[in-house]
Amino acid sequence: MSEFNVKEIDKSEKPNGGSFLQTPFWCSFKARHGWTYRRFFIEENENKDGKECAVLNRNFCKGFFSIAYIPLFPKFKNPTEDFVIQLYKMAEALKPYLPKNTIALKFDPDIIFDTPELRDEFNKNAAVVSEKKHLNIKKNRVDIQPPDSTQVDLTCSVNEILEKMHSKWRYNIRLSQRKGVTVKKYTGSSVNLSEKVDKFYELTKETNARDGNSSHAKSYYLDLLKYSSEQISAGNDCPLVTLYIAEHEGEEIASIMTLFSHDEAIYLYGASSNKKRNLMPNHLLQWTAMQDAKEYGSKYYDMYGMPPEGKNENHPMHGLYMFKANFGGKNIHRAGTYDVPLKKSVYALFILAEKMRAFWHKVILKKIRGR
Structure with missing residues (x-):
């Protein structure tokens, strides 16, 4: 399985191409609204196929912890369920560059399926691989970008x-x-x-x-x-x-x-x-x-x-x-958001709070408002 080399870079070779979520414009705009970000060149040892990506970070609870987030990256043309292992190794390679209070790295991998059924089956199988390999990589119930x-x-x-x-x-x-x-x-x-x-x-x-x-x-x-x-x-x-x-x-x-x-x-x-x-x-x-x-x-x-x-x-x-x-x-139909926990105990509390917030907004408030 591939390992990854990471190098921080100052600017993008394609500032107005690819996913808008990865453009310097969008990242710097988000930095005006509570986020920070850094750009990296990530090279896969196995085939020397390097790609650049932006990693965004946001603090919570007055800086007590933060979440790192990589939108629409990496791209998998022919994914297998082993992609969770690649996410884990990529997160490990990026971890030294993240703020010390980062409790998880969230990925929205660029994987596209023709039907929701194929996507759901893929995610189900990926969960089996994650559990079997003891990686604790989770498919989040709340997707950041629309899948x-x-x-x-x-x-x-x-x-x-x-x-x-x-x-x-x-x-x-x-x-x-x-x-x-x-x-x-x-x-x-x-x-x-x-x-x-x-x-x-x-x-x-x-x-x-x-x-x-x-x-x-x-x-x-x-x-x-x-x-x-x-x-x-x-x-x-x-x-x-x-x-x-x-x-x-x-x-x-x-x-x-x-x-x-x-x-x-x-x-x-x-x-x-x-x-x-x-x-x-x-x-x-x-x-x-x-x-x-x-x-x-x-x-x-x-x-x-x-x-x-x-x-x-x-x-x-x-x-x-x-x-x-x-x-x-x-x-x-994309795979949706995957979380790689970096501080498992704090991450577990964060996920619990995230579920409660989603339940409040999607169930309780809608019932209160008669929807």
Whole structure:
């Protein structure tokens, strides 16, 4: 089994490629909001196949302990259940570079399966290997990044992208246009940005009240837009973050925020009013962003999170599943978050608290709110 050599590096060779979560832009943005990060070049002894990655770290309980996190890394093209051994060895190689109070290293490995059943079977078998080898590597019940998504291919023509959509979705886009819905775009350099982020945040609160979700602070969204424009204006090759707002007769009724890089376009956040939903503004917003992403040069448009299944009309998230899946993308299913404990006793307490928090938000609060 391979061993790993680790070398700290100052900058990335692909600052605007690969997963946006690994870009210097995203990591430095997260550093403005409570995280720290360092970049490494990790080389596998067995085949000298080196890759760079970012490791983020965040303190909890006033610095009593911290969690390290590696998003969308490492990539496994042909994974076997022995990948937990590789995660363990990689964590051991990185451990000397982590803060002394780090209790666990969390991985979101870049492993993609065609069906949720294949993914679930893989995770089940990986747990058996971890137990057999006494590695104590855990598949976390709470995934940091959405493990299930759908990705629309942007490398084909505009007409081909439309043809892959469900016919009703093409109709909804045209309906929205016919009814007079327009889409306006704002970046961090827009003169009226603060006003538009205020509106986005109002719509976000309305959406949260309707769906029982939570969101970031308004300052987080504003800073994300501004920081992207600041970096681009400084001549840095970094992702473009854009705010789209759909309007009808002067009323702003829906909004999304996107991130475009050379490889991918990400639908980061979305919100909509309870009013005029029959005008299908969300369909037009997504289609406008997809066209812009294609022009930018992104290879695919990632809806960034959906239920693993939901075609059955009785499924509780049927509506969300159908909305995203019917844009004609390819559904993907990642393995999810894996934890490598470094301080087992403190980690066990952290996991207990994490489970209680998830139960409170996903069960208790939803029952209190009647959902």
